[in-house]
Amino acid sequence: MNILKEVLKYQVYPAMGCTEPVSVALCAAYAAKELGEPIARADFKLDAGTYKNGMGVRIPNTDGEKGNLLAGAMGIVLAQPELNMQILGGADKQTVAKAKELLQAHRVHMEVAPDVHGFYIEAELTGLSGKTAKCIIAGSHTEVVFLAQGQNVKINQLPLENNTQQANEFKASLKKATLKELLDAADNADEEDLAYIKKGVEMNLKAAELGQALQKVGFYIKELVRKKLLQMDLISSTKILTACAADARMDGQAVAVMSSGESGNQGVVTILVPWKVGKEMEVDEKTILKSIALSHLLNGYVKVFTGELAPICGCAIAAGVGASAAIVYQQRGKCVPAVTLSINNIISDIGGMLCDGAKSGCALKVVSSTDAAIRAAYMAIHDYGITEVEGFVGKTAEETIRNLGSISSIGMRQVDPMIVDIMQEKCRQ
Template structure:
């Protein structure tokens, strides 16, 4: 399997709901499927990013309930791991009622694994006096350990997780922007069909989100009242915000993710799609540009980590969308692509991630706006250069600089935000 397909296989997949609580549900289902009998207890330990992203987001199929803990209980009760990131499509009313009772009775809990770095979910399930455990690390569906009654059923060298737990990521991390563009030569008709499926899936969720009186609605109202122009930038912002609104509100529509994130999938896919459609770019070119958007998103996540203190929609998916727009109109013009990357990272590179919730749609809007602006500045030969701030001499150098800022300069950001969030909840887990 070529590198392009490795990235797509692991980073671009349908997900029903915010991917972190869904991954918690998936891990719980993996453990629960190893045992028979009535569920007695489910206990979860998760890294800061998973903990934070599942803190205040509405979980699909729950009637508006928020948090990782309901996802854990439901996943353990559904116990159908073959559904993977669409695990909650197996919810039934009686299972939801059971899950709520488990939560209210203290039989389902989620705690912060403070020592863990990188994506990590460790779930223990008890049924009929027996115990099973499942550990995901390094990715939302990357099972690294499975146990039943202390017997190891599966164990991987990747058990400690971290950003380099997939071999393809090590190769991807060392690539250049030029080499990412060259990977598009591997895209065939089957790949194009999968990319188109992602467009259609995310358009459906955007249409559902337009019925909500949330961020997308208010952006559209600004256009109606004349505060914003009715143009491709506004229509793109309405589209992406509406899709994010639907997803964060827990509507039961799957989205095609990117970099393991649904909101990033919304930006990475719908921005180049809508811009390409507006400028009548051939469909195959639009789809290949979306493939490039996914690759750039995944490349940046290799440097910054899956769940960084800074917003992935801004510093990964938005960058991918900007490069995709340049590709649509200028092909493999690396000078323009470098300008686009440097400009958008200089613009919104410091946007904080304080977990998944309704307000993410605002960040999606900002990312959409910035990506289109950066792309068209670059297409005109203008953008931010190494003379300014932390911007490097190339896209790759700027991304490495951003990684240094994330890893070292913002090392305490997640911890501080988590403390604030826990204080608001009286120190309780979620």
């Protein structure tokens, strides 16, 4: 198995809008296409992480409207699952108006699925004639594990173990990989891989350019520079770049970005940080693109231990690990000790950052990740870093990441339900 090609195929793809509500829309679209008639009722069940991530983020092509519920209704109206993770790009004002009619008529309902661990979206539709259709996406944002119209079942991979999809084969391989093997995989990226990675760079730079016009996080970092409270150096310019791209996404701008680990904001950090740093440091482009390949691999590697939607912030920690290691690769090549130090440094620094859902504030976390990734890499390049004598850092990068995964998946198991309770209480008020 070529692990890089598998990661690029399944975890690195164009997505318009926050990937959780987009996946809700996609699940709804599959069910709606099977139903083939107007709905009388739609019932959605989401895992806590997906529910959390879609509550406060703006939806593309809606003039700033927010939420999973609207995204699900739009997916029903569109009924075009073939658009995959760019499904909301097919929406217009008429789509949004029809979706809002469904919400105003109280035909769309959504709840957190009980006792579900891992990525899970279920959409069950009932038509005006009484006909039903059901779709379940689980394990990843695009993987349909169940699809049926009434008793006519087209896809059935149930029962799911613990209500989640079994790990894909490439994820099992990724989880067993060593840092050296991931470095080798990135170093051996072929021209097809590099061309696809370059496409992601171009997409994310376009999103950053669009975000420049918004008076959000990127704007205020530029204001700090203008007022001479910050210098316009490599770190500031990279933070502005990544912040503006995240600003555009979280604002619901109709622009696709190349995701990483099935997350758009992770794609922003994973791709743009090593790209910008590499260009500023005059690294040759092929090496930069290979470093981004490593960034994608490590982002995915962290997430097989922490979970798809973890209580900790993926766009800061998992993507930050990838970006930091990529910068070290640009300067030191396949030096396992140096890359290990960079990973230990950034996890020791921001490893406890919480995820409280997708929203405008994600750009702040992207900025923190950008800053931490560059700082961690610089120290590691010069052979300084946090070692196993401190905190939960392990003897190897693999051990540190496994420790982080245990803290996230076991130690913080009650964090997501608690955050969802807080968010739901705010909605009730």
